[in-house]
Amino acid sequence: GAGVSQSPSNKVTEKGKDVELRCDPISGHTALYWYRQSLGQGLEFLIYFQGNSAPDKSGLPSDRFSAERTGGSVSTLTIQRTQQEDSAVYLCASSLSLDTQYFGPGTRLTVL
């Protein structure tokens, strides 16, 4: 079946611009996670959605970062006024509640 998909696969933007990253989870998965993977670093948790509950935003690094999940399915991560330190691979994962997470291929963001 279809896995987690993310778009775009690569995004190059100028400092100060806003970007939107999209995640399509596996159909029926109630949980959705966003992570950031910087060069040579592990995965940094950003935000977690579970069903209709309020999202866990505790990992968002600043108020320039926000995310939403419409209809319990597709999620969009928005970064406003991008900075060079935002350059990273942004990974999305989905799961059935607290079960194994399935990862998408990621979006590589480069801020010039």
Add this chain to the structure above:
Amino acid sequence: GNSVTQMEGPVTLSEEAFLTINCTYTATGYPSLFWYVQYPGEGLQLLLKATKADDKGSNKGFEATYRKETTSFHLEKGSVQVSDSAVYFCALRVHNDMRFGAGTRLTVKP
């Protein structure tokens, strides 16, 4: 808080060598433990997991045992292959809090 510490790489081995990648954790609750693998050019995928103390996860010749007394979940393989070259991530989950280690890059040479 919850955190994972894993052996820093890179690790370079010859084919058929024995592999150990150390992983220790700190958790406020009773975690499930995971090893994820990221092959070159691919996304992360689950390699194995264990959900309670003394459980052994295994897959593709890799094994890891959940050791509560030492708060460890070391990854082992008796004979690595070139195709095992990848980045390996140790992770834990306590409720909806998922934490990953920094990753260990493994290169296996023929």
